[in-house]
Amino acid sequence: MAPKYRLVYFNVRGRAELTRLLFAAADLEYQDQRFEFGSDQWKELKPNTPMGQAPLLYVDDVALCQSMTIARYVARTTGLAGRTPIEEATADMIVDGLDDMQRKLVAMFNEKGDEKKAELQKEFVGSFLPQFLGNYEKLAGAEGFFVGDSLTWADIAFFNLMGWVTPMDPAVLGGFPNLSKVMDNVQSQRGIARWLKERPQTKM
Numbered sequence: 001m002a003p004k005y006r007l008v009y010f011n012v013r014g015r016a017e018l019t020r021l022l023f024a025a026a027d028l029e030y031q032d033q034r035f036e037f038g039s040d041q042w043k044e045l046k047p048n049t050p051m052g053q054a055p056l057l058y059v060d061d062v063a064l065c066q067s068m069t070i071a072r073y074v075a076r077t078t079g080l081a082g083r084t085p086i087e088e089a090t091a092d093m094i095v096d097g098l099d100d101m102q103r104k105l106v107a108m109f110n111e112k113g114d115e116k117k118a119e120l121q122k123e124f125v126g127s128f129l130p131q132f133l134g135n136y137e138k139l140a141g142a143e144g145f146f147v148g149d150s151l152t153w154a155d156i157a158f159f160n161l162m163g164w165v166t167p168m169d170p171a172v173l174g175g176f177p178n179l180s181k182v183m184d185n186v187q188s189q190r191g192i193a194r195w196l197k198e199r200p201q202t203k204m
């Protein structure tokens, strides 16, 4: 019998959205259970989770935590992790590299001081981002896939993280044709296109 999947997270995109996109891409049924931050439901569940944090993915009775472990597991289960060990490692490299950008974004968004925030933004937009995207542009093929000639979780993870960046500058990928193609490939994938239309409108 096929396993039952239940994803538990807060009512935001945050650290669960990559997994939701993967389920959508594979058209794999799962329960998308959402709590409010600080809710009684979460307070009750927290002590009974492996590390006291969400997201969690329950695969039948097995509880997995750590967002990237969960996403990688779903990518493997759905054939989106790469076809060979070297393809899998290449996809992992792209995904792990995104963490550098994510840490910068989180630091910037969490910064409370106006002056410091402006300084971080200036460094991000003026220096970090062009260099980062320049590297990723070379890693994406002209067909718009980071690995081989078909969609993997690397493409989906890139698309997902760019959701934080494009609201700041919608034209940010203007000079990056391969990366623009990655974005098109992901958002036009049937299951993902449907999820993007129907997903709850929440905070990032």
Ligand SMILES: N[C@@H](CCC(=O)N[C@@H](CS)C(=O)NCC(=O)O)C(=O)O
Binding pocket: 014, 015, 046, 052, 053, 054, 055, 065, 066, 067, 068
């Ligand atoms: N490294 C973990 C971090 C998980 C994490 O920080 N989760 C936060 C929400 S984004 C959380 O569970 N906060 C509620 C709490 O700690 O009670 C992952 O990637 O899953």
